[in-house]
Amino acid sequence: MKTLLIGNWKQNIGPEEAGKFCQTYKELTKEKHIHKRIETAIAAPYITIPYTGELPSYIFRAGQNCSEFRLGAHTGEIDASWLKSVGCKYCIIGHSERRKLNNETDDMVFNKYRNLIACEIEPILCIGDVSKDGSPDERIQAILSQLRFYSQETSLWIAYEPVWAIGSGEVPTYEWINTVTDEIHRLLPNSRVLYGGSVNEKNAADIMANTHIRGLLIGGASLDAKKLYTLERNVEDKLYGRR
Ligand code: PGA
Numbered sequence: 001m002k003t004l005l006i007g008n009w010k011q012n013i014g015p016e017e018a019g020k021f022c023q024t025y026k027e028l029t030k031e032k033h034i035h036k037r038i039e040t041a042i043a044a045p046y047i048t049i050p051y052t053g054e055l056p057s058y059i060f061r062a063g064q065n066c067s068e069f070r071l072g073a074h075t076g077e078i079d080a081s082w083l084k085s086v087g088c089k090y091c092i093i094g095h096s097e098r099r100k101l102n103n104e105t106d107d108m109v110f111n112k113y114r115n116l117i118a119c120e121i122e123p124i125l126c127i128g129d130v131s132k133d134g135s136p137d138e139r140i141q142a143i144l145s146q147l148r149f150y151s152q153e154t155s156l157w158i159a160y161e162p163v164w165a166i167g168s169g170e171v172p173t174y175e176w177i178n179t180v181t182d183e184i185h186r187l188l189p190n191s192r193v194l195y196g197g198s199v200n201e202k203n204a205a206d207i208m209a210n211t212h213i214r215g216l217l218i219g220g221a222s223l224d225a226k227k228l229y230t231l232e233r234n235v236e237d238k239l240y241g242r243r
Pocket of ligand 1: 161168196198217220
């Protein structure tokens, strides 16, 4: 099974900057073709997605969000089916920034989940603990409570992103990542867990090699084509050996 790496560009790369990113990335991958054993997707801002066409064809597209509603009078919203029509294979939902800045609740995120499934897009559900305060048990319960609507779902991508690790340079211990991953698997045995929060080209391979996760959600380090490419190569070399 492939390792999944999702680059989350957030509100950082617009249509103009996307061309430069794609060009640099393409040049780098000419040197050495990766992606035999890893799959990479870029979650660009909605309006940037059509400007990522210059990326190599084996890089998948992803959305960062979608509407919790279907077509209709919802000004400013983007229908899940439109993400499909611009080629998205995946879509992130419930990112902690959206939960915080847009007051997204677990119910709203579940509506988005259902819309994506209806449009045959694979949702990447983000969950996480807001702080390091509290006992491990309390923190685990807070994390798992965000999964309460998904007990019937058979194959779910879950991105465990501790809110305190996002953009902070701080990564939890491998032991903690494994504890959370194992608890998620206990609750939802067929789920596939990604880790996100301060992943970069230097720590990505070790995080992958020392934990039970299936991939990574990468924010800041995915904004620079060279860093993303180095990260991918480091992960591939460490997990699958140099070819
Ligand atoms: P970061 O962001 O890698 O910059 O910490 C991760 C995320 O928010 O998905």
